[in-house]
Amino acid sequence: MNSRRALATALVIFLVLTCAAQPADDLQQTTDRLASSVLLGPSMTTLRELTDGFGGRLTGSPAYQAAAEWAAAKFGSFGIHSVRLESFEIPNGWQRRWAHGEMVAPLVRPLHLESVGWTPSTPEGGIQGEVVVIDDFSADHIKAQAAQINGHVVLLDTSKLFAQGVWKALPVLSASYAYLKDAGALGILQPDREKDNVLNAHDALWGAKMSPLPAFQLGLEDSKLIRRLLDARQSVSVKLEAQNKTSGATAVNNVIAEIRGTEHPEEWILIGAHLDSWDFGTGAQDNGAGAAMVLEAARAIAALGQPPRRSIRFALWGGEEQGLLGSFAYTQAHATELEKCVAVLNTDNGAGHPKGWKVEGRKDLMEAMAPISNTLLKALSGDDLSMEVTYDTDHGPFLLKGVPAFDLEVDMSHYMEIHHKSSDTFDKVDALNFKADAAVVAVTAYAIAEDARPIAPHLDHAAVGEILKKAGLDEFLKSVGVWNP
Numbered sequence: 001m002n003s004r005r006a007l008a009t010a011l012v013i014f015l016v017l018t019c020a021a022q023p024a025d026d027l028q029q030t031t032d033r034l035a036s037s038v039l040l041g042p043s044m045t046t047l048r049e050l051t052d053g054f055g056g057r058l059t060g061s062p063a064y065q066a067a068a069e070w071a072a073a074k075f076g077s078f079g080i081h082s083v084r085l086e087s088f089e090i091p092n093g094w095q096r097r098w099a100h101g102e103m104v105a106p107l108v109r110p111l112h113l114e115s116v117g118w119t120p121s122t123p124e125g126g127i128q129g130e131v132v133v134i135d136d137f138s139a140d141h142i143k144a145q146a147a148q149i150n151g152h153v154v155l156l157d158t159s160k161l162f163a164q165g166v167w168k169a170l171p172v173l174s175a176s177y178a179y180l181k182d183a184g185a186l187g188i189l190q191p192d193r194e195k196d197n198v199l200n201a202h203d204a205l206w207g208a209k210m211s212p213l214p215a216f217q218l219g220l221e222d223s224k225l226i227r228r229l230l231d232a233r234q235s236v237s238v239k240l241e242a243q244n245k246t247s248g249a250t251a252v253n254n255v256i257a258e259i260r261g262t263e264h265p266e267e268w269i270l271i272g273a274h275l276d277s278w279d280f281g282t283g284a285q286d287n288g289a290g291a292a293m294v295l296e297a298a299r300a301i302a303a304l305g306q307p308p309r310r311s312i313r314f315a316l317w318g319g320e321e322q323g324l325l326g327s328f329a330y331t332q333a334h335a336t337e338l339e340k341c342v343a344v345l346n347t348d349n350g351a352g353h354p355k356g357w358k359v360e361g362r363k364d365l366m367e368a369m370a371p372i373s374n375t376l377l378k379a380l381s382g383d384d385l386s387m388e389v390t391y392d393t394d395h396g397p398f399l400l401k402g403v404p405a406f407d408l409e410v411d412m413s414h415y416m417e418i419h420h421k422s423s424d425t426f427d428k429v430d431a432l433n434f435k436a437d438a439a440v441v442a443v444t445a446y447a448i449a450e451d452a453r454p455i456a457p458h459l460d461h462a463a464v465g466e467i468l469k470k471a472g473l474d475e476f477l478k479s480v481g482v483w484n485p
């Protein structure tokens with residue numbers, strides 16, 4: 001090879017290499033700028049405004065509505081002009097006022113309890129009765145026990161039921177409330193599961209439906225004391241009283257904002273998190289952090305001044321804690337344009353150190369996300385891509401429609417210490433982990449929206465059914481009316 005040919009060959013190789021590498025380098029530079037903006041940005045202030053400013057944000061409550069209006073104004077303050085409140089209806093609004101209870105025999109002592117969410121007030125003066133235990137929740141058993149249940153307070157023993165798995169247990173437990181009312185129960189005591197009589201907020205029924213009976217979640221040690229007394233053949237009487245505020249059918253607003261894409265604005269990816277929370281704490285990790293990540297991603301992408309090829313929608317959902325109601329309503333209201341939804345990114349696992357993304361049972365999503373994890377996210381996050389399939393947060397309704405759905409995976413080793421408890425407050429959020437999470441969300445969204453091709457195809461109904469069946473979710477989802485195999 002003579003020297004001119006060698007030089008020409010080297011030049012060609014150089015050009016080929018630089019041309020091939022150029023887009024990736026550009027994208028890396030852009031997403032690095034994006035990540036820097038998030039890491040140095042005001043997200044902790046945003047989170048504090050949301051949590052300390054509005055407190056717990058029960059779906060349909062005035063606090064939720066005020067937070068939704070605040071969030072819409074936030075998007076606007078980032079220079080995003082396409083901001084909408086999109087409403088859906090829940091069957092009942094509900095707010096906690098107060099609850100108290102005491103054992104009146106054989107001991108006189110206060111009980112650690114609160115109303116189960118979406119349960120009614122007791123009649124004035126409360127209810128008083130002897131306690132009976134139920135550990136079989138079938139209609140037949142409860143009917144057969146009606147003479148023992150009538151005029152009593154029922155303490156639920158769910159240990160056998162939940163041994164069958166949570167997704168099998170929940171529909172059975174929900175249905176039993178109506179059977180217990182028919183059998184003449186005065187009210188329900190549902191033991192909590194953690195020591196120190198700590199309470200974890202939850203509701204009785206899926207879908208913001210009102211429980212037919214007053215029900216109380218009861219501290220673990222209190223419930224064990226009652227069980228020991230009953231086992232020793234002593235009769236236990238309790239007096240329970242609660243006031244809760246209900247508002248019947250109530251409109252709830254999802255908050256939606258959009259940054260238009262430059263080349264394919266009709267195609268969109270969605271970054272979502274639920275804005276509603278439970279009310280014992282102020283919903284900081286669950287899910288103020290996720291909501292603030294979405295707001296921060298929006299701020300940083302808007303501030304970049306360089307929109308990606310496709311549009312990015314930002315969604316803050318209501319009704320997640322009552323059964324993913326806001327995101328489900330969105331997939332119904334926007335059914336005809338879901339085919340243009342390239343991917344959904346959800347964040348609702350707290351603000352632990354970022355580990356990667358859950359790909360919800362799809363190997364093709366794992367392969368498609370791997371290059372992003374291994375390059376653009378490398379300095380921010382672990383590179384885990386989990387195949388776990390869940391219907392526990394707002395990627396779920398999109399998963400049912402076959403949309404490529406990702407759920408942010410973070411270190412959750414301390415999450416359950418505060419989840420749904422009075423301790424879920426701003427002071428539990430580690431700023432650096434939270435900002436790294438937000439940066440992962442922003443960078444991933446930008447990379448998918450900017451890519452020349454959609455990240456993966458949509459799945460058809462049968463393929464989604466296979467994933468749900470394998471995960472043991474299909475029967476449960478059918479029972480709550482969101483899945484039709």
Ligand SMILES: [Zn+2]
Nearest residue numbers: 274286287348
């Ligand atoms: Zn949550």
